[in-house]
Amino acid sequence: MTFIQGLELSKRFHFEFIEPMIADHFSNLSYTSALIGPGSEVLGYDTEMSTDHDWGPRVVLLLQEKDMHLVKDIVQILDIHRPQHFYGYPVDLKQTVITSIEQFLVSKLAIDMDKGIDLLDWLTFPSQILAELIGGEVFRDDMGRLTTFRKHLQYYPHDIWLYTMASIWNRIGQEEHLVLRAGYVGDELGSSIIGSRIVKDIMNLCFLMERQYAPYPKWFGTAFKKLICAEELMPLLMKVQSSRTWREREDALCQAYESIARMHNRLGITEAMAEQVSPFFDRPYKVIQGSTFADAIVKQITDPIIRKLSQIRLIGGIDQISDNTDFKSINQWSSVSQSEARNIVRALYDKILE
The missing domain is CATH 1.20.120 (Four Helix Bundle (Hemerythrin (Met), subunit A))
Known part of the structure; x- marks a missing residue:
């Protein structure tokens, strides 16, 4: 089997499976589909060795908040129709994330995108996370919000x-x-x-x-x-x-x-x-x-x-x-709320500025 880099594989997965399924069963749904976030394939560094875990055809599906009630139905439809293999690679829908853009960005940066980012917030973002968010590719963006936000994150102020x-x-x-x-x-x-x-x-x-x-x-x-x-x-x-x-x-x-x-x-x-x-x-x-x-x-x-x-x-x-890897993943800690996690880092800068 010829190795296909993960970004290309996921792009095909979107256009050949995800998009047709949503069009057939949720024709009026506006959504975003992309490959962003963690994963060597997002940065283009995956090789055949990468395929042994946390790798495969997948996308990040971002819905509007008003459509989040459809998540279970979308998962069910995709699971019913999913192929066992896609271009020779096993399909594991657990690797496909379905959430809202607001929730996704909170999980990565611990911010409310509608309130914007102040300058001190930028100092709390690990460069790896920023690279993951502007890396990869957006396959579809009906609302245009992810594309706009990625442009905003393109580099530091x-x-x-x-x-x-x-x-x-x-x-x-x-x-x-x-x-x-x-x-x-x-x-x-x-x-x-x-x-x-x-x-x-x-x-x-x-x-x-x-x-x-x-x-x-x-x-x-x-x-x-x-x-x-x-x-x-x-x-x-x-x-x-x-x-x-x-x-x-x-x-x-x-x-x-x-x-x-x-x-x-x-x-x-x-x-x-x-x-x-x-x-x-x-x-x-x-x-x-x-x-x-x-x-x-x-x-x-x-x-x-x-x-x-x-x-x-x-x-x-x-x-x-x-x-420290765990410290730099502070925005994604599950044991504290996202706002509390960010405040731990922000408090350091605020204390200096007192």
């Missing part, structure tokens, strides 16, 4: 983009000398660990500078390779990872720093910044002075709340605060 970039530059500034200090006193393992942290920060910064949502760890490196900057940076970052001495690590990091400094200047969002590394005080190693980039970016933030936050604490968004 300008001041959130600036704040998040400034936060990562600040992280680099806080640790760039530590990777060298640890190595200088003979702690190569510690130096390597810090170096890996900086590599991750550089990669995240590159996603931001190229205005792409960074996916979660499984696809982080795969997606990075698709960035424009990857051709230049990949060999340098790999060298940081493989270096056995701190001096080798320093050399690779310095080249990477100068590369991202040039990328920053090409954005034209601040005055031109120094693109060459320089000494860290009187110590025998060099850094890019990441905090100076952070300070320059912060000056460009115009929203009063985000600017105040940046002047108090450059902690970034949820992706910079924690890499």
